[in-house]
Amino acid sequence: MTVKFSSKEIHFLKKDSDNFKIKPPETYFSDLLLTKKNRIKAFQKKLSEVTISWNNFLCAVLELNSDRSESIIKNKKETLETFFNSFPDHKKGIWKCLSKTSFIMAFCGYESEKKAANRLVSLKEKLSTAFRTEILMGVAKFPCHDFSKPQTVVNALKAADHAAFFGPDTLIHFDAVSINISADRLYQLNKYNMAIKEYKKGLEIEPNNINLINSLGVCFGVMGKLDNAKLEFEKALKINPNEVMVIYNTGLLYQINGNLYQAIQCLHKAHDIDDCVFEVEFLLGKLLFKIQQFDRAMAHLEAASRINPESGLVFRIKGEIYLAKNQPEKAGIEFNKAVKLNPLDAVALSGYAKSMLLQDKNLNIAISLAKKSIAIQPANSLFKDRLKAIMKKIEVHASQEEKIKSAS
Structure with a gap:
């Protein structure tokens, strides 16, 4: 997939x-x-x-x-x-x-x-x-x-x-597969309207081809035509109610529309059918994190990292969960993995800096990470607040050291 x-x-x-x-x-x-x-x-x-x-x-x-x-x-x-x-x-x-x-x-x-x-x-x-x-x-x-x-x-x-x-x-x-390949090529070239015509032509030859129906729905989805996308996914599910990619896509539409609990319900169904699909485990973990069901989220994120250990996003969200659970040391480990996989992940960089602040160690490194996150996302107020907090902590340490020297 x-x-x-x-x-x-x-x-x-x-x-x-x-x-x-x-x-x-x-x-x-x-x-x-x-x-x-x-x-x-x-x-x-x-x-x-x-x-x-x-x-x-x-x-x-x-x-x-x-x-x-x-x-x-x-x-x-x-x-x-x-x-x-x-x-x-x-x-x-x-x-x-x-x-x-x-x-x-x-x-x-x-x-x-x-x-x-x-x-x-x-x-x-x-x-x-x-x-x-x-x-x-x-x-x-x-x-x-x-x-x-x-x-x-x-x-x-x-x-x-x-x-x-x-x-x-x-x-x-x-045959219809030839049309599917042609449509996919147009899709890859971001020529979505042309791709839609191709997928529809393929469906004239094979009306019940789930791949063509799903691909047509995806095309509508990336164009922002979510109602059209939903109709195509519904058609596909009538043909095969257990098609994981279509169930996932339906859940994704709910998530885009802000219906998190319905999205989670769809993703759970997809997970029950096949628990080895990275996208299902990752998004399910992410949405459970959003509604603060941390332990359940972590189980799916762990599964996602086993399926695809090269995804920095998984480790980033695991780091955010550990921050939310006030476990900065574990958070730092996960953010470190995320940054190694993607050095330009601003959220992971800032989260890593935050974990160091909470542990009150390596604050000079934390400042460097925090500044880099802001360089990538200059308008992010959370990143700026974290940088200020780190700088303030360093000032406090400097002041304490000065007092000790004065006393001596």
Whole structure:
């Protein structure tokens, strides 16, 4: 599960396309639709100008594994030209280069989809042999759903992105997951309105796809359209009442709206279903801390730190709990962990300084930490009060030492 939200500390849960076991690609073919539209439009125009009947056709995006030596693919264009011209029915197909290592093609005139699919597999294998490298391929067909011929070209790009998640020697046919990946990419680029259209299009193909419904809700959520988000999460829960990420997101909406007890109730339900989700344990601990149920909060925060020991936020809140319980030494230990993980955590820096003040030790270090917290958040009055208290304590010590010297 991955998390995204406009806040730095609270996040909607979302099963993104980067949940595949293989890392997502560094570059996306679908980005060409945003950055190099002319290349795609040129092929779409070429497709529209074909004189033969194209009532049904397949479009494929292919990429040669760029990890191979440049010398292997330096004569790519000539090799491809020769290769396609060797097909008896090559006049029923068109192709165009997209980059040094990728190209797009379309062909028609096949007897059945099965034979066409077999032909693509054969094409992939022959090209792989010719170039001595792996071939990635994304395929889209026309007709499909209500997509137009130009949109079929776009769908092939999305299918290629889908294939890229599984490695360089993969062939994927366009489906709802391909749309989900495309929408997630737009989401990552903060193009939320475009992402919403994609998620909705995916739901036209798979109306009960919980990932798409939840992702649509998250998109509405980060845009501040909380009522729309709530409706989507409710739809998802009707399909599966025990889907943890949706229960969590519903709880998060309650929390955003200030309904802490309803939020806690949702989070407890999510915890009962799966107690190994970091976001659930962390937010549940944080909200229990807010309503001053410290011991219950600490139990969930401990669980969160076991799941993700690299989260400084967990240690920071544990430190705040120990401050509230007047246990400054334990608070200092937790704040120290938080600051090591995030040296710019102003709350942890100030809390660490406060713990030293309460222990009446290392006050010069405490002043340094307090000043750093104010440098990060200059308008925070609590941080300023803590700095004044530390300085006053130092003055008291100095005055006492002066009196001792005078007496001597």
